Structures are given as structure tokens and as C-alpha cells.
Amino acid sequence: MTAKTDPGRFFEDYRLGQTIRHAVPRTLAEGERALYHALYPQRFALNSSDAFALDCGLDGSPMDALAVFHTVFGKTVPDISINAVANLGYAEGRFLRPVFAGDTLRSESEVIGLKQTSSGTSGVVWVRTTGFDQNGDAVLTFVRWVMVRKRDADAPAPETHVPDLATSVAPQDLILPEGLTFADYDFGLAGSPHRAGDYAVGETIDHVDAVTIEEAEHMLATRLWQNTAKVHFDATHRDDGRRLIYGGHVISMARALSFNGLANAQVILAINGGAHANPCFAGDTLRAWSEVLDRADLAPGIAALRLRTVATRGHPFALRDEAGKYLPDVLLDFDYWVAMPG
Amino acid sequence: MTAKTDPGRFFEDYRLGQTIRHAVPRTLAEGERALYHALYPQRFALNSSDAFALDCGLDGSPMDALAVFHTVFGKTVPDISINAVANLGYAEGRFLRPVFAGDTLRSESEVIGLKQTSSGTSGVVWVRTTGFDQNGDAVLTFVRWVMVRKRDADAPAPETHVPDLATSVAPQDLILPEGLTFADYDFGLAGSPHRAGDYAVGETIDHVDAVTIEEAEHMLATRLWQNTAKVHFDATHRDDGRRLIYGGHVISMARALSFNGLANAQVILAINGGAHANPCFAGDTLRAWSEVLDRADLAPGIAALRLRTVATRGHPFALRDEAGKYLPDVLLDFDYWVAMPG
Amino acid sequence: MTAKTDPGRFFEDYRLGQTIRHAVPRTLAEGERALYHALYPQRFALNSSDAFALDCGLDGSPMDALAVFHTVFGKTVPDISINAVANLGYAEGRFLRPVFAGDTLRSESEVIGLKQTSSGTSGVVWVRTTGFDQNGDAVLTFVRWVMVRKRDADAPAPETHVPDLATSVAPQDLILPEGLTFADYDFGLAGSPHRAGDYAVGETIDHVDAVTIEEAEHMLATRLWQNTAKVHFDATHRDDGRRLIYGGHVISMARALSFNGLANAQVILAINGGAHANPCFAGDTLRAWSEVLDRADLAPGIAALRLRTVATRGHPFALRDEAGKYLPDVLLDFDYWVAMPG
Structure with a gap:
């Protein structure tokens, strides 16, 4: 057995200010839109009807904002939370531009906070994640923080930095x-x-x-x-x-x-x-x-x-x-x- | 708690001749078509293959007629059958024009019959529902009748009117x-x-x-x-x-x-x-x-x-x-x- | 009850060299692509992202090769394996050209081998199946062999012919x-x-x-x-x-x-x-x-x-x-x- 498999990052692998570019860009299209309607009892007219969206001044029905959130979030999992013990919170999430069928999304995260837990076996990592479309325009940004295990409990604790986040x-x-x-x-x-x-x-x-x-x-x-x-x-x-x-x-x-x-x-x-x-x-x-x-x-x-x-x-x-x-x-x-x- | 939630209509809320315009237009596209094939063992060639449909003189594969029916029907549920005790029957359903991927459907129903049940606690409502596409063209019309509860058993019974419906x-x-x-x-x-x-x-x-x-x-x-x-x-x-x-x-x-x-x-x-x-x-x-x-x-x-x-x-x-x-x-x-x- | 239902073929219905054109062409589009991502934890970038595929010189993200395989295979089931006792193997499968959203696939199989089993109640059938797109271009070819029941155990055994298949x-x-x-x-x-x-x-x-x-x-x-x-x-x-x-x-x-x-x-x-x-x-x-x-x-x-x-x-x-x-x-x-x- 070889080491081609990605084990994900542990707490001691994160550095304050580090930027992580997440893998696997993803095109969202008519199929994802239909599946969103099959998976959730979704009826908001702007996402349900192209005609309604056109009447609201858009170029067509945008992808559901939460489908965009899940896609951008999903890409971060192998790098951020695969070894997480707990998903602790979200803050400062802003949708920056609508995503339409055919757009391709990718994600990047910046490490904006680190704090080892008192037990010394894990730590809290704060990241600001941004989703980009195929033109490089940001479509969504949000902060989340997770508690991540350490690979080695004896690894030195990083300097504690807890970011200052807006309540809303x-x-x-x-x-x-x-x-x-x-x-x-x-x-x-x-x-x-x-x-x-x-x-x-x-x-x-x-x-x-x-x-x-x-x-x-x-x-x-x-x-x-x-x-x-x-x-x-x-x-x-x-x-x-x-x-x-x-x-x-x-x-x-x-x-x-x-x-x-x-x-x-x-x-x-x-x-x-x-x-x-x-x-x-x-x-x-x-x-x-x-x-x-x-x-x-x-x-x-x-x-x-x-x-x-x-x-x-x-x-x-x-x-x-x-x-x-x-x-x-x-x-x-x-x-x-x-x-x-x- | 406030009254923003729609409780649906009860028997005494319907009037003969009343037209109800149902909420939430819905665009059907390639995703709904694929889901129809995943949900049902559907193999009719006209709905399965664009090439086959073109050879049959159509502009492409139409949405399955029953997908159109379900969509037009679904929009009527919050207004017609959310308080129904029983879905009693269908009649005079006619598909008026095919629906293609990208079309947006909405529904309207006219109350064409009313009959309070002998118990006085519910009544039968007949509606003729029509589905329209984004151009306002009717794509489907059908009659259905349901037994709907009364909100107030003491509400006066409407004049009985049972529509004359074709057997086929x-x-x-x-x-x-x-x-x-x-x-x-x-x-x-x-x-x-x-x-x-x-x-x-x-x-x-x-x-x-x-x-x-x-x-x-x-x-x-x-x-x-x-x-x-x-x-x-x-x-x-x-x-x-x-x-x-x-x-x-x-x-x-x-x-x-x-x-x-x-x-x-x-x-x-x-x-x-x-x-x-x-x-x-x-x-x-x-x-x-x-x-x-x-x-x-x-x-x-x-x-x-x-x-x-x-x-x-x-x-x-x-x-x-x-x-x-x-x-x-x-x-x-x-x-x-x-x-x-x- | 009448004989409009297709009972499928039995072992004695196959002839060496016979070509079977399978029913129901199928258009694969954005919906099938999305469903493939919902059904399997699929992340290969070429299938996930149109932008990535364009950067790799393709006209867009191709349908997953296995979605093509399943579609071409699925069409053969009513003619080849509906009365099969066992699906014995595959060989010489080659993907000949990528399939893109909107392409329509159909299948054909040639009987390339026959061998009655020693019990005389079934036999092994080898077929070479080819999938074609709407332009008649072959997209995939593969051999598979199945053990199929006989309708009539007394039907005469065909001459045994076991095809010579490449290991890889x-x-x-x-x-x-x-x-x-x-x-x-x-x-x-x-x-x-x-x-x-x-x-x-x-x-x-x-x-x-x-x-x-x-x-x-x-x-x-x-x-x-x-x-x-x-x-x-x-x-x-x-x-x-x-x-x-x-x-x-x-x-x-x-x-x-x-x-x-x-x-x-x-x-x-x-x-x-x-x-x-x-x-x-x-x-x-x-x-x-x-x-x-x-x-x-x-x-x-x-x-x-x-x-x-x-x-x-x-x-x-x-x-x-x-x-x-x-x-x-x-x-x-x-x-x-x-x-x-x-």
C-alpha cells in the first residue's frame, strides 16, 4: 500500500495566513437545479421559474443560493474538515453574485485563526472560504470554524489567534x-x-x-x-x-x-x-x-x-x-x- | 405566532364559477427529464430520445405527459386538496400541446361543482384545472373532484351543482x-x-x-x-x-x-x-x-x-x-x- | 391475455453471426450528468467541470464513460440477459469517442459465440455490443458473455463456438x-x-x-x-x-x-x-x-x-x-x- 491517498490536514498542518486552493471544480447546470427540487420541498418562485426570474430582471433562474453554498463548502471538506471533530460555526457569509446553470465553481480558503484546545490533542481552525466562478469572479464568501484533531499530540501549539467576526x-x-x-x-x-x-x-x-x-x-x-x-x-x-x-x-x-x-x-x-x-x-x-x-x-x-x-x-x-x-x-x-x- | 402561513381553503371557501390562480410557476428542463427516467422504468422512445422525436416530426423529445400532469396538478394542491379527505376522481383530461425542456408551467382552476355531504362536515368540490406555458398557451386541462373538510360545520351549504362530465x-x-x-x-x-x-x-x-x-x-x-x-x-x-x-x-x-x-x-x-x-x-x-x-x-x-x-x-x-x-x-x-x- | 409482451430470447434463439439491434435510443444530457454525481461520489475533474474539460482540449465535460457503458449495456438487457442465469464476463471493451450532453445512444450486438452447457438446459452466449450516437458513430464496443436458459431443454444444441478474446x-x-x-x-x-x-x-x-x-x-x-x-x-x-x-x-x-x-x-x-x-x-x-x-x-x-x-x-x-x-x-x-x- 502506498501513500497516494490524501489523509487530509491535521491541526498542526495549518498556518495563519495560509491560502488553500481546493480541488475539483464543479459545473452546476439544469440537472443540479432539478435535483435540488427533488431533494427539498423548494418552491421559491425565483428559483423555480425562469419566466418569473426574467420578470424580476435576472437573465434566468439562478441556482439556489444554498446549492452554491453546499458546492463551495463541499470542496473544502477534504482540506478543512475531513479530520474535524466538530463543525463549530459560520459567520460573515455573503453571496456576491448569482450563479446560473452552466457556471463552474471552485473554492479557496484562507486560514484566519488558530487556537489549540486546552487538552492539546486538537485545535480550532478558522477559515475564510471564497467560491469563484469560471471567470474568476467571487460568488460567495464565508467564515467557518472547526475543531480539528492533531496528528501528533506533541506537536507544538501555534500562537493563538482568534479572528474578530461580525455578529451579523x-x-x-x-x-x-x-x-x-x-x-x-x-x-x-x-x-x-x-x-x-x-x-x-x-x-x-x-x-x-x-x-x-x-x-x-x-x-x-x-x-x-x-x-x-x-x-x-x-x-x-x-x-x-x-x-x-x-x-x-x-x-x-x-x-x-x-x-x-x-x-x-x-x-x-x-x-x-x-x-x-x-x-x-x-x-x-x-x-x-x-x-x-x-x-x-x-x-x-x-x-x-x-x-x-x-x-x-x-x-x-x-x-x-x-x-x-x-x-x-x-x-x-x-x-x-x-x-x-x- | 402570526398568520403568514397559508392554511389552505375549506369547503365553505369555494364559490361556483370562482377562478383560482395557483402559485409558483415551474420550469421543466433536462434535469426533470432525467429524473423522470430515474424514478420510473420509462422507455417510450419518443420521451427517451431526441433523435427519435425529431424523426417523428417534433422539435425534440417532449417532456413526459405525466410529468406535465404532475406539475400542473402539484400547483393546485395548496389551494384545492390540502384539506381534502379524499381525491375522488378525474375526467375530461386533455393534453393540448407538448411541453419541451425549458418551458415554464403554471396552473389555474375554475370551480365547476359543489355539493355538501349529508353529514354537513365536508363537501365535494369539482374543479377544472388548466396548465399554461410561459406564452400563456394552455398545455393541459382536466377536471378533478375532491372531498374537502369544512372549517365550520355550521357554515351554510352552497347550492348543489354537480357538473355533467363526459365518461371519456x-x-x-x-x-x-x-x-x-x-x-x-x-x-x-x-x-x-x-x-x-x-x-x-x-x-x-x-x-x-x-x-x-x-x-x-x-x-x-x-x-x-x-x-x-x-x-x-x-x-x-x-x-x-x-x-x-x-x-x-x-x-x-x-x-x-x-x-x-x-x-x-x-x-x-x-x-x-x-x-x-x-x-x-x-x-x-x-x-x-x-x-x-x-x-x-x-x-x-x-x-x-x-x-x-x-x-x-x-x-x-x-x-x-x-x-x-x-x-x-x-x-x-x-x-x-x-x-x-x- | 395476449402475446404482446416480449418474453426475451432463450438460448436456442441465438445464431452465430446474428446481429441484434436493441430498442429504445436514449439521449444523455445535463440531467443524467447531475444524477451521476448524486448517485456516486464522483469527483474526477474532467467529468465534474466544463471549464477543466475545456482546458484539457475537449469541447466540454464528457459524460462519464461508465454512464455511457451503463446506457449501452442497459439496452441489451431485454435481448441478451433478461433470461440469463449469470453474467459471466466482459472483454475487449474500448471507448471509441466521448459522449457529450445531448447525444443520443443506441446499441447493437453481434452473437460471436455459443456453447451449450453440459446439462443441456442452458448455454453460454457471447456477444459483441456496440453503442452508436445519433450520427451513427460508434462510441463504445465490448464483449460480454452470459449463461442463458433454454426455453425447451430438447432444442438441439448449436455448434460450439468459443471466441478467442484478448486478455487485455x-x-x-x-x-x-x-x-x-x-x-x-x-x-x-x-x-x-x-x-x-x-x-x-x-x-x-x-x-x-x-x-x-x-x-x-x-x-x-x-x-x-x-x-x-x-x-x-x-x-x-x-x-x-x-x-x-x-x-x-x-x-x-x-x-x-x-x-x-x-x-x-x-x-x-x-x-x-x-x-x-x-x-x-x-x-x-x-x-x-x-x-x-x-x-x-x-x-x-x-x-x-x-x-x-x-x-x-x-x-x-x-x-x-x-x-x-x-x-x-x-x-x-x-x-x-x-x-x-x-
Whole structure:
């Protein structure tokens, strides 16, 4: 046996300021778009209909923002999280330009923070990942941090550097897709009469619908994004014989469920943060609820809502216990900005 | 919690003559076509091969007629059947023009009948649904009727109006895709030597093949058509913990199985009626058989067969018991017209 | 019930030299490409990225060679193996030109060998199958042989003719895709620094990753290639109630797993042989390992490796017992040529 196989990086392999260019560019096209609709109960009109997108000033229906996120993220897994113990958080995610069928994406990450854990056997790595299209234009940037094992517990600890990250993306940093207009927006076709102004900060919405998750589905999705983490595919990997569902699958499911109550939240502009509060497994029945955290005007007729969407496998509106800990049925707490008619 | 979520309509919300414009237009493209081939054992050459379709005078391979049906139907679910107790029947379904990859579909329904049930807690609603493409051209029209719960049992009953529906679409009302010709039809490539004239009225065909259905598959399909009925996705919705399979999934499966015996039945022209005789669940193994009900000449070299295709999870040729009731293993009794070489 | 259903051919129906033109041409497009990425953990850059393929001198990303193989193979099933007892082997498989999205494939087989078994109830049929595109150009040719039942045990035995087949395709018979160049090959984007010259004949590679297989996935795949063998779809067909997984699904899974260790093995040029050593069932967790069997220079900067890739559901490097019999955990022993940077 030879060493042609990539074992992935361990904590001591990262250097502050290092840039990692991730492998395997990926073309997203009509097939990925259809699969996104098969895998998630996705109904947002801008992603569902070319005709609707043209009426909104775009050149056609863009790829779902989360499909772009999963693809850009997936490429980082062999270099960033293949030896990760935990996926700790996201911050400062911004969608910079829409991706259309036929575009090819690749990813790059810069190491922006390092901190060895007190046990000395692992450390936290912060990276800022950017996705680029075939023209070299950046389409998405986000920060995530993961806890990564050390190969050698005796390897010296790097100097600790914890990056200063924004709690949320500022409204003036949100970038609307070029040409986007809601001037002729058809609320009937979109599925809801509610504009951004109809939502009050603090308002909560039960998205009502629910989906029971199957092994085949989350694996189809996770492979589609070329995410290679063993734990999603190999039933022999964990002691309990269960495959852990890719957290992004839960994000997409929750976002799709949010249509019922947020049908006009057409464009995800930013990911402020996200916690995979508890692991999700096949057989879980997912529900979602959202809370309006903030609102901002972006352009004539276009406003942004900052939303928290929570995925649970239990009763709606579950979140934290008295000690502030996520309840065991909470799977995801996702904080993001969306654009909708103002 | 606020009222942004759409609870759907109840029986007392429908008015005779009312037109409901359904939400979320949907572009069907190469990805949906491929998924149709992955979800169903579909082999009809006209839908399988662009080259074959060009040789039949079309501009390319049309989307499967049932993919069009499911998409147009799916859009009506949140407005028509989300609070339905039962999907009672179909009639007068006609495919008006083929749909090609890239076309965008939306749906509209007119309420053409209302009848409160004797219990006073629900009523039957008849709607005529039409699907339109991005140019506003109608591609499909059909009637269906469902039993819908009342929100308030004390709401007054509407005047009863039961529409007069044809038992089957008359041959002169069948519309062939523009340009369709079987003049250079390649029976070898299509997979069978049998023309319409080789089938006798009353003849029955056992389609031989069988498919065991999985949860992941019917959910992928049902989501692809943006059908939002909870009962297909949420294993906690029914008391028995089983997800009810969308009836249209059984229609597509039976039609695909019918290839073996009806390989030249290239184009579905009309849906005369259909009964979902018993519920279908994951784990069921579907078989199908067909009976030739009628035959008509449509154009030089093109004839129509009126077929009954029955899906069962048991022995072939099961249909009804002595009292005329569908046998428990019968899942679908589907009555439709197809075009084939005359 | 009438005889419109195709029962398939039995051993006595084959004649030496007979050519069988298989039914149902099939267009492969963006949807099939996306599904291939959802079904298999496929990351070879040439198939993943249009931009990468353009940089390698092609007109775009070609369909995965194995998707072409499965499609051409699938068409032969109703005529060759629907009544087969066993799929015995492959030889002399050569990919003759790349297939791009939008191409339509059909298949033809010539009977090149016949040998009745000693029991007299079945016989071995050798066929040379060729896949053609919509222009009539051959894209793939391969030999396979199967044991087929006789309809009538008393039918006379044909004259025995066992074809003389090459152990492996000679390097000078390998055909590179027109225009292929690795002159500007980006090893970083491709995911590995290893050229053909870095691999030693006899070297073995553990591909590390593993995938647990689900019923829904192998059926989606097998239907996509229009393979109609009952045993893959019908849980009631075998006495043990298990669906046998299409051997080609295992080939694709093993090839995709081989990325980790063989990331630059971009193009499959030939299939020298393959044995489906043991049946594969849902629930099996597949691993793969490869052995370098040979190496050849093909063109400036392009070399071929002859590889054996073995799929197992147990420990890596399992192959045969002391008696030379495949170990029970070995599922596939696949011998093929790939092109990679020289």
C-alpha cells in the first residue's frame, strides 16, 4: 500500500495566513437545479421559474443560493474538515453574485485563526472560504470554524489567534443580484401577499409542514455537493451504526419548509451564523419555525429581513432550555438575510 | 405566532364559477427529464430520445405527459386538496400541446361543482384545472373532484351543482402534437412491432415487470412536482406512521411498466378517468395490466387506443370483487387515450 | 391475455453471426450528468467541470464513460440477459469517442459465440455490443458473455463456438478523446500531484472511503440506464426477498471511490475484463482498492495505467482464498485502462 491517498490536514498542518486552493471544480447546470427540487420541498418562485426570474430582471433562474453554498463548502471538506471533530460555526457569509446553470465553481480558503484546545490533542481552525466562478469572479464568501484533531499530540501549539467576526452582516454590505427588481412582482404567482413591511421584528412563524428524512436522500444530496465526509456515507464509521446527516441538508430542508410563511423571501443574501445544535439522523421528522430578527431597506421596492430559522424534530418553537442550552430536538439555528419585496 | 402561513381553503371557501390562480410557476428542463427516467422504468422512445422525436416530426423529445400532469396538478394542491379527505376522481383530461425542456408551467382552476355531504362536515368540490406555458398557451386541462373538510360545520351549504362530465374524451377532441408523424416510424428502435390495428378491443395485457417502491423515491418524485400534501412526506401525520404515496406516482409507475406490451403507445392524449382504488405504501411491489377499451383513427398513420391500465400489488388481472368493489390489492384504475402508429 | 409482451430470447434463439439491434435510443444530457454525481461520489475533474474539460482540449465535460457503458449495456438487457442465469464476463471493451450532453445512444450486438452447457438446459452466449450516437458513430464496443436458459431443454444444441478474446486491450488499440491534452493540466484543481509515472506496476492503493448502499439509490441508477432486469427492482422475485444490485452500480461506486488515490485517472479508455465476484445487496458498505497492472505511453504528456479496482464489503485488499476463489466479501474485480498525465 502506498501513500497516494490524501489523509487530509491535521491541526498542526495549518498556518495563519495560509491560502488553500481546493480541488475539483464543479459545473452546476439544469440537472443540479432539478435535483435540488427533488431533494427539498423548494418552491421559491425565483428559483423555480425562469419566466418569473426574467420578470424580476435576472437573465434566468439562478441556482439556489444554498446549492452554491453546499458546492463551495463541499470542496473544502477534504482540506478543512475531513479530520474535524466538530463543525463549530459560520459567520460573515455573503453571496456576491448569482450563479446560473452552466457556471463552474471552485473554492479557496484562507486560514484566519488558530487556537489549540486546552487538552492539546486538537485545535480550532478558522477559515475564510471564497467560491469563484469560471471567470474568476467571487460568488460567495464565508467564515467557518472547526475543531480539528492533531496528528501528533506533541506537536507544538501555534500562537493563538482568534479572528474578530461580525455578529451579523451589516445591511450596507448586502449585495443584490445585478438587475434585480420587484417592480412587476406577481405576489399571486409567488404564493403570498406579504411584503417585508408586513413582518414585524420579533414576529415568529410556524412553517407547519414536516418532512421525514431518508438515508438515500441525504446521501444523494451530500454526494451532489461532492462533500466527502465519511460520517455521512459509511454506516460502519460510527459505533452506533448511524450515518450523520450533513448539516447543510438540514439547512436546505429548513429553508424550503420556510416557504409556507415566507414565500416572498426570494434571495438569500447573507449567512450571519448557524449552529448545528444536535445531530440529525434518517428517520427524523423535520419541522421549522422562523423569527424575524431585523429589517432593512436595500433599494427601491426591495427590503431585507434578517431571519432566524430553526429546524426541530419535535414541537415548533423549541429552542433552548433554562440554562441556555439547545433543547435535544433542536437541530439547527440558522441566522441569515433575505431580500424580498419591500 | 402570526398568520403568514397559508392554511389552505375549506369547503365553505369555494364559490361556483370562482377562478383560482395557483402559485409558483415551474420550469421543466433536462434535469426533470432525467429524473423522470430515474424514478420510473420509462422507455417510450419518443420521451427517451431526441433523435427519435425529431424523426417523428417534433422539435425534440417532449417532456413526459405525466410529468406535465404532475406539475400542473402539484400547483393546485395548496389551494384545492390540502384539506381534502379524499381525491375522488378525474375526467375530461386533455393534453393540448407538448411541453419541451425549458418551458415554464403554471396552473389555474375554475370551480365547476359543489355539493355538501349529508353529514354537513365536508363537501365535494369539482374543479377544472388548466396548465399554461410561459406564452400563456394552455398545455393541459382536466377536471378533478375532491372531498374537502369544512372549517365550520355550521357554515351554510352552497347550492348543489354537480357538473355533467363526459365518461371519456371523444376521439374528435383528441389533439395530436403539432407535426407528429409516424411515416418513418422505426418499430425496431421503439421496441415492438405492434401497431394500433394489432390490438383488439377487449384485449388484456399483463405487463409482466414489477417494482418494489421505496420511501425515498416517492418523496423525490412528489417534491419534484412541488406537491405539498403533508401525508406524502410526514411519517408522523397518520396514526399508523406510514406515508401515503402520491397517487400520481402510481400512475407514472404503471404507465412506465406498460411499455412491455404497449411500447408504441408513444403519446398520452387524454385522461378519461382514474380511481386510486386503495392507498399505496413503501414496500408495496407494483405490477400492471392493461385492457384495450376502444380504438380510433386520428390521422393518416396515427391511431388512438383507449386503455385501462390497472396497478396492483398482487396478482395480475385483479380488479373488482363480486359486489363490484375494487379488490384490496388494486391501487389504480386509469382510463386514458394514447396515440400510436395506426 | 395476449402475446404482446416480449418474453426475451432463450438460448436456442441465438445464431452465430446474428446481429441484434436493441430498442429504445436514449439521449444523455445535463440531467443524467447531475444524477451521476448524486448517485456516486464522483469527483474526477474532467467529468465534474466544463471549464477543466475545456482546458484539457475537449469541447466540454464528457459524460462519464461508465454512464455511457451503463446506457449501452442497459439496452441489451431485454435481448441478451433478461433470461440469463449469470453474467459471466466482459472483454475487449474500448471507448471509441466521448459522449457529450445531448447525444443520443443506441446499441447493437453481434452473437460471436455459443456453447451449450453440459446439462443441456442452458448455454453460454457471447456477444459483441456496440453503442452508436445519433450520427451513427460508434462510441463504445465490448464483449460480454452470459449463461442463458433454454426455453425447451430438447432444442438441439448449436455448434460450439468459443471466441478467442484478448486478455487485455493492447495499448496501441486505446483511443484518446480527440483533442485531449494535459499540457496545461492543473494538478491542484484535479486533486492530486501524482502522474502516471509516479505509479509503479504492482503498487496497490487503499481508497479509504466507504459507502453504504440503499435500495432507492441502486434502483434510481439502474432505471436511469433503462436496465430492465427484474431482479434489481422486484423484491418478490428472489426467494430471499432481496433485490440484487446491478453489477454496474458497483463498478461506478468503486470507480468513484478510487478518486482518493487515483484523482488524475481522468479518462477510462478500455475495459479489459470484470468479474462480479459475489452479489451485492442494499445495506452492504462498499470499499475499494486498486492495483496497478501495467503502464503505457500514449501521446506526449499522456500515459495509460492498466488498473485492477476491487470492490469489497469487508477489509481492504481482500481478493481470493488459497484455492484461488474470490473471498465472500469481494464484490467486483474490474480490469481497465485509464488515461492520465504522463
